Amino acid sequence: MTQVDPQVLARARARITGPVAFPAAEPVPAGLTRVAAGERVWALPAWPDGATPAVLEEYQTLPMPLDRPGQARRVLAAALRCCWTRLDDAPWPGRAAALTDVLELYATTTRGDAELMRRWAVGDLRRLADTGWLLLDEEAGTVRPGPRTALWAEESLAPLRALLRRMPPPPGGSDE
Template sequence: MDERDIALWWAKIRSGGPQRVPPGGATPTGLRRLVEADAQAVWLVPNLPESAGPAVLDEYGLPSQSVVDHKGTMRVLAACLRCCWANPGSDLWPGETAALDQVAVVFAHLTPGRGTRDRHRTLLGGVRRLDRAGWLRYDEARRTVRLGARVASWGSLDLSTLRELWRMVPSGDDQSQPHKAGGSR
């Protein structure tokens, strides 16, 4: 792979986020491959150090925050993480497929007091925004979600925080209130 090919791949990543490609191809310098669970495709994502702050991301032309920070969208992401990351002791990506209905149950726990219609609209809007940004993969026909390749870019400090938050979010299986940190599980 020559410099021109590498530059083209980086341009694709910068403009469209993680790129899904068939397995078996070369990996451009500075990118890493994430194999999907069924091994039918791989994702090319930037291989940046954990310490990469806004200045480094700016230098590479990558957005430091690709999703508008709406509280509803962040709660949607939290609900999807809870449903798609069955075991917080395991790797986050690729996770598991979750039914949108299961995510909706968890999201309802995270948004008490909202009406059903408003909650549904916020959930779908958040899932679609997160899908476009590469944080989730949403299959509208099957009404399922999976974690997107972009979550693999989170570093160990991020994952430590996410594991703690994961324990506080109720699963879609139970009807209880969110679990308190340090509570039995």
């Protein structure tokens, strides 16, 4: 039986399952980026600068499978608005926000049936969590930025900060 290189196996696992969390003492295999989060780290696939969506598609590593990409972006923005309260700081690690606050903020920024929008938003929150953009704890009723936000280049954050500043403040007084 052929032995598989553990680094190759780790990269394949990260590619299939998304970000992988493990104890901070373990080394991160080559080809993966280490994102620290207290006593654990996340290993994310590292792509060359300038990798376009076409390159990611060629490697069968789409950034996020979305049925309604516009809605998912709005859900992500609502979550970031509630979790990333100090916009002059980096978004990672952010802080946990109440899931109800994120859903309420999202509902105030959309049109249509509010209850239907909330149900769709929960599905999008789950997909965003599955792909590492958010960390969702439905049992605790919290959400916070995911490890992928740690990889955003500082120069790309200015437009995002401007967008979040234009959004209504988070409910529940979670804005600092």
